[in-house]
Amino acid sequence: MIHGIERLPRLKLGFYPTPLSEARRLSSVLGGPRIFIKREDLTGLALGGNKCRMQEFILGYAREQGYDALVSTASSQSNTCVQAAAVARMLGMKPCFVLLKGVHNERQGNLLLHDILESDIEILELSDLTQVGGAHVSEKLDAAADRLRSEGYTPFIFKHSLPHIAAVIAPVGWVNGADELTQQLRDRNVKADYVALANASGATQAGLTLGMKYLGADCRVIGYTVLWKAEDAVAATIKQANATAEYLGIDTLVDEGDVEIHDACVGDLYAMPNEECIDAVRLVAQTEGIFLDPIYTGRAMAGLIGSIREGRFKSTDTVVFIHTGGTAALFAYHEGIARQQ
Numbered sequence: 001m002i003h004g005i006e007r008l009p010r011l012k013l014g015f016y017p018t019p020l021s022e023a024r025r026l027s028s029v030l031g032g033p034r035i036f037i038k039r040e041d042l043t044g045l046a047l048g049g050n051k052c053r054m055q056e057f058i059l060g061y062a063r064e065q066g067y068d069a070l071v072s073t074a075s076s077q078s079n080t081c082v083q084a085a086a087v088a089r090m091l092g093m094k095p096c097f098v099l100l101k102g103v104h105n106e107r108q109g110n111l112l113l114h115d116i117l118e119s120d121i122e123i124l125e126l127s128d129l130t131q132v133g134g135a136h137v138s139e140k141l142d143a144a145a146d147r148l149r150s151e152g153y154t155p156f157i158f159k160h161s162l163p164h165i166a167a168v169i170a171p172v173g174w175v176n177g178a179d180e181l182t183q184q185l186r187d188r189n190v191k192a193d194y195v196a197l198a199n200a201s202g203a204t205q206a207g208l209t210l211g212m213k214y215l216g217a218d219c220r221v222i223g224y225t226v227l228w229k230a231e232d233a234v235a236a237t238i239k240q241a242n243a244t245a246e247y248l249g250i251d252t253l254v255d256e257g258d259v260e261i262h263d264a265c266v267g268d269l270y271a272m273p274n275e276e277c278i279d280a281v282r283l284v285a286q287t288e289g290i291f292l293d294p295i296y297t298g299r300a301m302a303g304l305i306g307s308i309r310e311g312r313f314k315s316t317d318t319v320v321f322i323h324t325g326g327t328a329a330l331f332a333y334h335e336g337i338a339r340q341q
């Protein structure tokens, strides 16, 4: 256990450790490196995903503070919000979201799951997810919280940007995730040279990078941002990692040398996934029987494949790809993904 984590309020939401499976056929088709896939899509919470580890600590905190409603925001097909809604229901809290509309706002994919959960949802006519931390969305969140207060609730407002407490806590679960992964690799006698994953808010990469550095693991974490320019994603990830280190009371500091992020797979989150992403989703399904998602893991895998083709790795290297979940969104994006009839 990493210092400082044991004293934090925490819910037990996932089934851990998540499986780590070797992707031999994928690796062989790509001509190396050796690839493992960490199946974070199998956490067991609301169809799985990387946010389960975060919700354990964020909603653990919210429950301890006595909140009985949750207000949050993201895109209409957000996996994070569905997992938060599911946990809120498990805790008897009211789930309430202000979502950015985009083009996939029919009751399909994650919006279908919200419908089943009966989340309280307001959809904004905004299509650019980079506005999610902006003033307009923030005002809408505050208005939703005021409405809940007038109905007698005590809402926890879950904002994704620093210095909001949820953004400070979010990486904690992945500091723990680094501990779990290094232990798993040790038990399997595997030396991983790299971990590769999707980066959006940066919380997962921040936590993993901080955890790996704290543990002294000789393993570089590489992010594929789906949303930002690489230099902005690097800055945000470093900031978040160090805010979390301070919160945990550990003196490990993450700097530019620790954070590698590529932005070749950035896209408009609301547009249909590009060809490289769809090809990556199909390749992993057809070699490993594993379904990625069209927004995060498909783009990150497309980025990883691009890095392999550019010679970023030696054929003898070992890369662990984190399957961060999101599979439900495949169904919302079916028109872009399905082959033409």
Ligand SMILES: Cc1ncc(COP(=O)(O)O)c(C=O)c1O
Pocket (backbone or CB within 6 Å): 049, 050, 078, 079, 080, 198, 199, 200, 201, 202, 203, 204, 205, 293, 296, 297, 324, 325, 326, 327
């Ligand atoms: C499936 C999936 N993968 C990756 C990410 C990115 O994680 P982070 O926001 O921690 O960078 C998200 C974020 O919503 C996600 O839903």
